[in-house]
Amino acid sequence: MAGGRPHLKRSFSIIPCFVFVESVLLGIVILLAYRLEFTDTFPVHTQGFFCYDSTYTKPYPGPEAASRVPPALTYALVTAGPTLTILLGELARAYFPTPPSAVPVIGESTIVSGACCRFSPPLRRLVRFLGVYSFGLFTTTIFANAGQVVTGNPTPHFLSVCRPNYTALGCLPPSPDRPGPDRFVTDQGACAGSPSLVAAARRAFPCKDAALCAYAVTYTAMYVTLVFRVKGSRLVKPSLCLALLCPAFLVGVVRVAEYRNHWSDVLAGFLTGAAIATFLVTCVVHNFQSRPPSGRRLSPWEDLGQVPTMDSPLEKNPRSAGRIRHRHGSPHPSRRTAPAVAT
Template sequence: MLFPLPLTIMLYFQLVIMAGTVMLAYYFEYTDTFNVHVQGFFCYDNSYTKPYHGPEESSAIPPALLYAVVAGVPTLVITVTESVLFLLQYTSKALDSREKTIVTGDCCYLNPLVRRTFRFLGVYTFGLFTTDIFVNAGQVVTGNLAPHFLTVCKPNYTALGCQQALRFISHQEACTGNEDDILRARKTFPSKEAALSVYAALYLAMYITCTVKAKGTRLAKPVLSLGLMCLAFLTGINRVAEYRNHWSDVIAGFIIGVAIATFLVVCVVHNFKGKLLLTENPPQDNMADTPMINLPRVESPLEKYIASQNHIAFAEVT
């Protein structure tokens, strides 16, 4: 199957979009290009005086583990599933009349297995970085404070004049604690861990449900899908239990992850209902088997004249 030039251009355009998405996520995550909004607080506000359980690496679900799971598990599951489906179809059907290679442009040849795997994983990766961008944008714009903010901020209440009355502190110099801990404590809404975990779980659950059609999986697929969603839900609960996020942060993260995963699955990959791995060649048109439509025959004036002359000649002979 030869893809025309406009489709090849669209593939390159999609690669540019993916590169731009990755770069934007990088600037949000690892640079100070976007300044975090400085949100004020009231003196002795009990909503922000929860204990601090140490840096993110000391959490029960550290960022390294979370990122490895959301990146590695879907990649492994989709690759293995597509390979198994391809091998089952490859060995169960005749291969003489099957299409086994797809030509992209004039130089690149892609096996149907590679094409489907890259399609599903590419959309998943795009959604993963998009989720990260949405979450980081929300954190930068809102600057919502973590439940342990005042614990790491360590404000000097005497110098701030909090002895006489309840005051609202709005300037950044009010904190005397570690600057990195304070910056992280200002970026909690929405919860990144909740958004990434539920996005990966929902995308993978919908992939398993829509793709695996083997007999005997009527209960296995729901159990596996609900198990994935349960792990994502426990990730959000852990964030609240360790006083790293509020319930509102976790719920907002869940909404973002669910919305992006649902949109990509339904509108982009169409519930994973792509072409078969080995598609049959289209049958040739057989005009002999096509019934003809019977239309009334209209004689031309010339035909009528010839017929009348033949009738007269026949009468003279007889």
């Protein structure tokens, strides 16, 4: 209830649920993401290739750490950027509440668990939004790594690190009579290069860096759009959201320019991250809206806020009101029977 004392609600299941359910699920997701990316528990699918295929003959750009956007920088941005934005937004919402003249916000209850633990609405919102964001970040990593493991799509520099022996494989070089590739190689031992580099060069679709950036940007942009309140300007929030989109787009451009991914890999990563973020925001945190203190679900009209109302003209026109009363069974004023006069 806005402007009043916070509602108190006792719950002895919030701490066990957080420790034994949500923390366990988050730990399982983190472990699965680690297994998919840093171990060979799930071997990468070995996809064949055509001899002298120009799609995969780009020069080797070097290790991932030598990129202009290394993985360490990407992970730092997708972790720190949304976390700081949500933290600042929730602190501003707690210390600078909405004025009474604005759209009223239905607050949540302060949950009391046991004799010492009190969970205020700002703390619950902060933990909820950051927890869901962390869960989605590792989920996006799982989706991207699983797609790479299942498809085994080669990178543009795959043949540069594979170094196949075309003579032993029976491949003939392109000629004016045969301008295109002439044979599809499916041999497991066709590559003579480093096994680690070859395995890494088979993990292109979808682009994991693009998926993580798209997830972080979509989640943060939806938070800014749905939570922030800016008076007097309609361009502040769109400008901030577009500024957040620029780094994600640049990451995709760099991945393609350095021959680490194809455009299709980057687009698939963008769609994967944006879809996961949209699902979590709309279906899990319910567009970052507060929950009613009594557990009652809000109707669509209450969720939209206070709507200006108009007085009904029927209340101001006694003639129309009399017709309505007559229609519902009340006698019409003009047809009332006159009282009997004693003679």
